[in-house]
Amino acid sequence: xxxxxxIGRPALRVTRGIGAVTLFAVRGLAxxxxxxxxxxxxxxxxxxxxxxxxxxxxxxxxxxxxxxxxHSGGExxxxxxxVPAIVAIGMVRELGPxxxxxxxxxxxxxxIAAEIGTMRVTEQIDALVTLSTDPIRWLVTPRLxxxxxxxxxxxxxxxxxxxxxxxxxGTTSLGFNSVTYxxxxxxxxxxxxxxxxxxxxxxxGLIVALSGCWCGMRSxxxxxxxxxxxxxxxxxxxxGILAANFALTGLFFR
Amino acid sequence: MIEVRGLRKAFGQARVLDGVDLRxxxxxxxCVIGQSGTGKSVLLKCILGLIQPDEGVILSQGQxxxxxRFMRRFxxxxxxxxxxxxxxxxxxxxxxxxxxxxxRAARAIALEKLARVGLDRNVADxxxxxxxxxxxxxxxxxxxxxxxxxxIFFDEPTTGLDPIRARAIDGLIRGIVTETGxxxxxxxxxxxxxxxxxxxxxxxxxxxxxxxxxxxxxxxAPALAHFLA
Numbered sequence: 001x002x003x004x005x006x007i008g009r010p011a012l013r014v015t016r017g018i019g020a021v022t023l024f025a026v027r028g029l030a031x032x033x034x035x036x037x038x039x040x041x042x043x044x045x046x047x048x049x050x051x052x053x054x055x056x057x058x059x060x061x062x063x064x065x066x067x068x069x070x071h072s073g074g075e076x077x078x079x080x081x082x083v084p085a086i087v088a089i090g091m092v093r094e095l096g097p098x099x100x101x102x103x104x105x106x107x108x109x110x111x112i113a114a115e116i117g118t119m120r121v122t123e124q125i126d127a128l129v130t131l132s133t134d135p136i137r138w139l140v141t142p143r144l145x146x147x148x149x150x151x152x153x154x155x156x157x158x159x160x161x162x163x164x165x166x167x168x169x170g171t172t173s174l175g176f177n178s179v180t181y182x183x184x185x186x187x188x189x190x191x192x193x194x195x196x197x198x199x200x201x202x203x204x205g206l207i208v209a210l211s212g213c214w215c216g217m218r219s220x221x222x223x224x225x226x227x228x229x230x231x232x233x234x235x236x237x238x239x240g241i242l243a244a245n246f247a248l249t250g251l252f253f254r
Numbered sequence: 255m256i257e258v259r260g261l262r263k264a265f266g267q268a269r270v271l272d273g274v275d276l277r278x279x280x281x282x283x284x285c286v287i288g289q290s291g292t293g294k295s296v297l298l299k300c301i302l303g304l305i306q307p308d309e310g311v312i313l314s315q316g317q318x319x320x321x322x323r324f325m326r327r328f329x330x331x332x333x334x335x336x337x338x339x340x341x342x343x344x345x346x347x348x349x350x351x352x353x354x355x356x357x358r359a360a361r362a363i364a365l366e367k368l369a370r371v372g373l374d375r376n377v378a379d380x381x382x383x384x385x386x387x388x389x390x391x392x393x394x395x396x397x398x399x400x401x402x403x404x405x406i407f408f409d410e411p412t413t414g415l416d417p418i419r420a421r422a423i424d425g426l427i428r429g430i431v432t433e434t435g436x437x438x439x440x441x442x443x444x445x446x447x448x449x450x451x452x453x454x455x456x457x458x459x460x461x462x463x464x465x466x467x468x469x470x471x472x473x474x475a476p477a478l479a480h481f482l483a
Contacts, residue, residue: 118339126304127336131350132325
């Protein structure tokens with residue numbers, strides 16, 4: 001077999017795939033006329049509000065564990081005082097957005113892919129077209145915008161809860177004074193630390209909803225097809241979040 | 255009214271439609287029959303713009319069909335009814351109406367259409383998951399006729415129903431098509447449905463229409479002998 005062909009065929013397939021996903025995302029984000037208020041509000045509830053418990057709990061335990069790890073590691077070179085600052089910076093820059101994004105990916109990307117995939121296999125999406133309704137505008141636009149808008153808020157809430165998790169362990173187990181802990185958390189935190197995490201949150205929201213919608217829309221036939229679409233959506237969202245996090249961290253902090 | 259010329263569609267190596275020519279006149283009821291896997295549903299989806307054909311032209315009143323633009327004049331009953339799970343029965347029926355009128359007005363029309371297909375107003379607020387197969391088909395039919403379409407498409411309208419319910423659906427379709435004067439295209443493999451619904455019957459075989467004639471004389475058509483046996 002011609003080696004150029006062996007390389008070229010998959011390369012063309014990947015390029016075509018990236019182009020198709022990009023066009024799908026642009027069509028999804030652009031479908032705001034007329035503005036789908038109610039659909040976006042309903043999705044904000046599904047994607048944002050109902051993800052709050054899982055994101056909050058994840059942040060609480062992560063902040064607490066981070067405080068314990070930094071205290072234990074810092075003791076080796078007499079730097080255990082840096083616990084509040086490192087917990088705060090670690091949460092808002094990395095752990096809040098990434099873990100929040102991954103938890104939402106597990107909960108939301110799967111649910112979107114399963115819902116849209118089921119609609120695909122039961123011909124409900126074809127029915128939308130026959131009822132003069134663009135499925136992208138009806139199904140994809142509200143989910144994309146709701147995820148882009150709600151993830152930064154979830155990240156902000158997760159940041160606060162994560163820092164409070166560190167504070168709880170710091171003051172109850174590690175011997176920190178409560179007022180000093182909070183003062184040190186704020187003292188080393190810069191506005192850009194918080195803002196970069198919120199921007200990451202918005203990008204991760206887009207990745208989560210886009211993965212769910214794309215895989216759902218391309219779901220195969222039957223229950224097995226929907227199952228595969230759901231798995232693909234979660235895997236694509238998780239890998240996408242980790243890759244985007246690396247790229248954005250390089251862009252923001254190098 | 256609807257004209258198909260030289261329609262071709264292949265999926266990979268499998269050529270499903272291989273030059274289909276078909277014409278349905280104003281107010282006529284055409285039934286397309288054929289064995290499973292001969293591409294009847296693909297033909298219907300090509301006409302509706304749900305599948306892009308490889309070659310061929312589809313015209314409605316002499317104009318090329320474009321998805322969305324012409325859909326407002328079409329109604330469609332899907333094989334599995336394809337009701338939207340997240341909407342109640344009346345919201346399904348009034349889906350298109352709600353885009354251009356108040357909910358109160360749309361609900362009133364939905365209730366009228368539900369009554370037309372033999373469902374009372376108690377059904378209106380149920381969710382699709384609470385309906386039996388026959389009821390879901392009737393709701394799908396009410397949705398198809400909600401906006402008084404000029405052309406109605408039926409994809410296997412009696413599949414999955416017992417013979418009594420199937421004949422009831424046939425009767426409803428015939429009645430609605432006669433009352434409204436709508437053009438109807440029905441995909442089916444149920445010859446009892448063809449007799450009940452159709453004015454004309456076309457046989458799709460090997461990707462082409464191999465027989466096209468009146469239902470009244472179909473018993474004499476050699477091409478249909480296999481289906482009538």
